[in-house]
Amino acid sequence: MKIATYNVNGVNGRLPVLLRWLKESAPDVVCLQELKAPQEKFPLQAITDAGYNAIWYGQKSWNGVAILAKGMEIHETRRGLPGDPEDLHSRYIEAAINGMVIGCLYLPNGNPAPGPKFDYKLAWFKRLTAYSSKLLKKDIPVILTGDFNVIPTEQDAKKPENWVRDALFFPESRDAYKKLVAKGWTDALRKLYPDEKIYTFWDYFRNAFARDSGIRIDHFLLSHHFDKRLVAGGVDREVRSWEKTSDHAPVWIEVKDR
C-alpha cells in the first residue's frame, strides 16, 4: 500500500497539478495540507472522479487538511488536535483505513521566532507529543504524516546556515521533533536513506529548486508495527518542476499489507 503526503498550498488553485499527480503516482492513501479552502469549497467532485474517497477539515484562507483513499473506506477517528479547546486552526485530521490509523497534520510554522507564533508552534508540538503517546498505547499500526515544519538536522537542508534564525530550525523546534520521535516513532524516510540528502520543500524564489536549495520538513512517523513492513519511500521531485506547482513536493512510502 502506497501512502503519500502533499502540502498543496491551496487545493483549488492546485487542482490540475494534484489530479495529474494522483493519476501518475496512484497513491492508495493521500494526506493533504494547506487546503486554504473553507469546508464547503473542497473540490470533492474532482477528487471523487479521480477515484478517491475523502474526508477533510477546511478553514477559510489558511490551513486545512484532508485524507483521501482510493477504493477504501475512511473511518474518521478525530478532527482537531486535543489539548486546547481555543485552538480553532484546521491542522489535524485522522482516520482508520485498511487496518491502520493515519494522522494527517500541518504543524504551525512558528515564524517570526521568538514570538507568539513560535510559542503556539511549541505548544502545538507538546500537544502532539502527548497525544502521540496515547496513540502508541493503543498498540495498533499508526502513521503520523504531514508538514511538520521542522528541519530535523543539518543533514536535512542544503544550506543549514541559512535557517539558523528560522523557527523551522530553531533548537527548540528540533528538540521538540526529537522528543516526539523518541516516544517510539520511526522517521521512515531517514530509516530508508540514512545518509542521503532528502528535500521536500524548495522556496518559490531565489530559483531555489533549480539550485536544489531545499529542506526536508514533510515527514512520515511510523509505529513499531511497521518495522518490517516498510519496503520503499521517496519524494516525487519532478512534481516540483511542473507549472503552477506547490513549493512542496509529494512524499510517499510503501508498506506491506500485514
Next chain:
DNA sequence: ATGCCGTGGAAACCACGA
C-alpha cells in the same frame, strides 16, 4: 536574503507562508 514568489480574500492591498 529583510518574503525576491505565490495563494486566498478582500479590496484594487493585505496576511500569511518557510
